[in-house]
Amino acid sequence: MIRFLLCSFALVLLYPTAIDLYLVGLPQIASDLGATESQLHIAFSVYLAGMATTMFFAGKLSDSIGRKPVAMTGATIFIFASLLGGQADSSSTFLIARFAQGIGAGSCYVVAFAILRDTLDDQRRAKVLSMLNGITCIVPVIAPVVGHLIMLKFPWPSLFTTMAVMGVVVCILSTFVLKESNANRRSNESAAETGSSHPSETTLAKRAAEPFLGRFFISRVIITSIGVTTILTYVNVSPMLVMEVMGFDRGGYSTIMALTALVSMITSFSAPFLLSIFRQRSLMLLSQGLFATAATVLVASGVSTLDQIANLIGFGLICAGFSIGFGVTMSQALSPFSLRAGMASSILGIAQVCASAFYIWLMGLLGVSALNMLIIILALGGVISAALILLVALPSMPTSCKANEEITSTS
Known part of the structure; x- marks a missing residue:
């Protein structure tokens, strides 16, 4: 292992x-x-x-x-x-x-x-x-x-x-x-040893039982894409907010980014401990709650021309929200796939990259300010993600998938 x-x-x-x-x-x-x-x-x-x-x-x-x-x-x-x-x-x-x-x-x-x-x-x-x-x-x-x-x-x-x-x-x-x-690769090798050139009926049946258009997988693709879009939007607009609006120099900006990275690290390494106590769904909802709180803080701070302390708290909440929820959601997204995990992983990666690039490009095209760009994805994305978490639950794993994981863990 x-x-x-x-x-x-x-x-x-x-x-x-x-x-x-x-x-x-x-x-x-x-x-x-x-x-x-x-x-x-x-x-x-x-x-x-x-x-x-x-x-x-x-x-x-x-x-x-x-x-x-x-x-x-x-x-x-x-x-x-x-x-x-x-x-x-x-x-x-x-x-x-x-x-x-x-x-x-x-x-x-x-x-x-x-x-x-x-x-x-x-x-x-x-x-x-x-x-x-x-x-x-x-x-x-x-x-x-x-x-x-x-x-x-x-x-x-x-x-x-x-x-x-x-x-x-x-x-x-x-x-x-x-x-x-890859269990699929091992199955092909076993078939080759027995003289068969085609996948077994069992393997084909497993593949058919792992669709990419299922509502659970689509919901997790959307949630993870919104999460990555949120954190990349923060990274993209942070130089403008920190240096141009809040008045920090490059050294101050580097310090702030280091501190927010520290928040991400602490939260990420705390997540395994929290998973031993709370359900995955609870941590995912907590993640969206942190995003919503960050949006509220940044809106209030924006009214008072970006109060520095409030903004730093907002930035920290964004990093903590992403760190506590992303790993859990990615794990859930991959859970239904035992033979098609590579394709599932690629769909997730493509969706995350494309959604982030499109959102940042669209907001720039519409002339949305850096602060509003961040607030919109936090508020709107948080509502969408929380609704999907509540409405689309993690399905029970098929028996075939459980058997495959037992084989994998003992090999």
């Missing part, structure tokens, strides 16, 4: 590291490539586009050929894309490298969640996903610091060399430590 957790955590960490590690070198990258910083900021969208376009195929492949080969391929693509980014001599080459990094990171991201679905029951998976969320909250704080320390001695390409090294570590773990966890 330890090997699955170690590999899953490593696979997930490629995604946030590739976002945050290089940002400290953006001015120097722009200077060397003859581009403006604003032109290179599109690299974030390009990276997410690479993730979104590959997630569907990565999920489908991981269900058919196995988690391990997809993880190895994704890590390999990430390595070469990182090396290309470090050697880029034009902005177009740099953006191509970022897109390819997104392909590699997206493949690894999908596989990580599928592995956790394969190997953990509902309760343990919810706890692990909450802890995983806490670890990923560390990256936005640590990565810029690591990047700064690297650039004290080396030029900006060394940042991408560091990413490539991370990719090598993940590739080694995927090759030599990770065991295949």
Whole structure:
């Protein structure tokens, strides 16, 4: 079990590291490539586009050929894309490298969640996903610091060399430590040993019993997409709120982001303990309650021209709400799928990325202020999510799924 957790955590960490590690070198990258910083900021969208376009195929492949080969391929693509980014001599080459990094990171991201679905029951998976969320909250704080320390001695390409090294570590773990966890892949191997070239009737029946259009799965896709949209909206508008409206300098902004990341970490690591006491549904509703409270605080603060203390409390409530509910909801979303966990994971990832990008783009197009953009998603998203939690309950797991998990846990 330890090997699955170690590999899953490593696979997930490629995604946030590739976002945050290089940002400290953006001015120097722009200077060397003859581009403006604003032109290179599109690299974030390009990276997410690479993730979104590959997630569907990565999920489908991981269900058919196995988690391990997809993880190895994704890590390999990430390595070469990182090396290309470090050697880029034009902005177009740099953006191509970022897109390819997104392909590699997206493949690894999908596989990580599928592995956790394969190997953990509902309760343990919810706890692990909450802890995983806490670890990923560390990256936005640590990565810029690591990047700064690297650039004290080396030029900006060394940042991408560091990413490539991370990719090598993940590739080694995927090759030599990770065991295949996909029950569908193991069934195919058993069929091959017995001379059968087609999936068994039992396997086909299980696949048919795992639809993606079920109202429970759709409800959890919506809830997790709203949650990710909320936290990414906060990250996107926080520089404007903190520095332009509240009057903090860059150092103050960094401190505030570090403090909110600390809140996320503490809440995420507390979630496993809370799950031992409270039901999953209770924590999910608590998450939405924290979002609603944050919206109320920010509305009241906005009336009084953004009181600093009130805003900091609101920011902390947003991070706590996301951290306490996201892991549980993701675990529930994956629970109905024993043979199609890869596809389920990819659908979740695509929906989360696309919903976030669309909401931020639409609000910007409509000219909505940074504060109102955040309040709208907190209030409206919170109402929608709470209604779905109350109206669509977690279905009982089919007997076939339980049997599959017992086989997985003993293999």
